[in-house]
Amino acid sequence: MQPLCAGNSAGIETVGTVGQNSQDQEGAAVIELDNVGYNYGGGELLSNVSVKLAPGSFHFLTGPSGAGKTTLLKLCYGALTPTSGRARAFNMDINGLDRDQMAFLRRRVGVVHQDCRFLDHLSVLENIALPLTVSGRDITQEEANLRELLTWVGLSERAHATPPELSGGERQRAALARSVILSPDVIIADEPTGNVDWEMSQRLLQLLVELNHMGKTVLVATHDLSLIRAAKKQVQARVLRISNRQLQQAGADL
Numbered sequence: 001m002q003p004l005c006a007g008n009s010a011g012i013e014t015v016g017t018v019g020q021n022s023q024d025q026e027g028a029a030v031i032e033l034d035n036v037g038y039n040y041g042g043g044e045l046l047s048n049v050s051v052k053l054a055p056g057s058f059h060f061l062t063g064p065s066g067a068g069k070t071t072l073l074k075l076c077y078g079a080l081t082p083t084s085g086r087a088r089a090f091n092m093d094i095n096g097l098d099r100d101q102m103a104f105l106r107r108r109v110g111v112v113h114q115d116c117r118f119l120d121h122l123s124v125l126e127n128i129a130l131p132l133t134v135s136g137r138d139i140t141q142e143e144a145n146l147r148e149l150l151t152w153v154g155l156s157e158r159a160h161a162t163p164p165e166l167s168g169g170e171r172q173r174a175a176l177a178r179s180v181i182l183s184p185d186v187i188i189a190d191e192p193t194g195n196v197d198w199e200m201s202q203r204l205l206q207l208l209v210e211l212n213h214m215g216k217t218v219l220v221a222t223h224d225l226s227l228i229r230a231a232k233k234q235v236q237a238r239v240l241r242i243s244n245r246q247l248q249q250a251g252a253d254l
């Protein structure tokens with residue numbers, strides 16, 4: 001299955017020549033946090049966090065509510081800059097990105113936000129196309145690819161619905177479709193299976209696994225340990241856990 005993204009009739013691009021599911025921590029990383037700390041002002045939330053996301057790897061990020069999962073994801077995609085240490089993406093220092101570099105990062109990293117962040121007055125199709133519109137592309141030229149992407153996430157019948165009319169699972173699938181519309185190398189998803197039933201969480205997991213099988217690097221924050229266990233039967237996933245401000249690799253028991 002090759003979901004097509006707008007302007008990319010050959011299918012979603014893959015990253016370089018690195019093999020699927022590479023967990024190689026020694027080689028080049030698409031995203032790297034090096035001794036990163038973060039503080040919103042009320043004391044350090046994350047401390048000395050180091051992690052490398054190798055091209056084509058699949059990572060879960062878990063930890064208790066409020067541990068800093070969303071914060072860590074934001075550090076990875078440049079929505080926050082570390083208060084100490086260094087964050088790098090695609091060999092750029094996230095701390096000092098100029099406008100063009102930030103635009104590049106936005107294209108290369110697709111984000112599924114916890115709250116989806118749709119514009120409720122636009123249709124599902126228009127919301128999914130929004131990153132194209134924002135980057136000045138003519139979406140009438142992208143219609144076929146948009147339709148194909150909607151079919152991939154199982155929303156072809158919902159193209160003209162508005163976000164408030166969608167179920168939780170439909171919203172998450174629309175958010176996932178939007179995150180890949182610019183054919184990114186990395187997908188970062190924040191609780192993509194929150195508020196959906198088991199069957200739907202398996203369907204969403206399947207889509208993430210398919211993206212990983214195409215060579216995408218995938219980073220998923222989740223509370224759902226059963227989702228992680230199900231994923232580990234399908235992909236070679238590394239599980240990271242935030243505990244006491246630090247990032248640890250979870251044991252094989254997960």
Ligand SMILES: Nc1ncnc2c1ncn2[C@@H]1O[C@H](COP(=O)(O)OP(=O)(O)OP(=O)(O)O)[C@@H](O)[C@H]1O
Pocket residue numbers: 040045063064065066067068069070071072
């Ligand atoms: N913009 C902000 N300003 C101040 N504090 C913040 C901000 N965003 C998050 N926090 C605080 O940082 C802590 C970690 O929040 P974060 O959302 O990263 O945790 P989380 O592990 O993703 O939580 P959950 O699992 O509940 O989504 C929380 O105490 C939160 O209140």
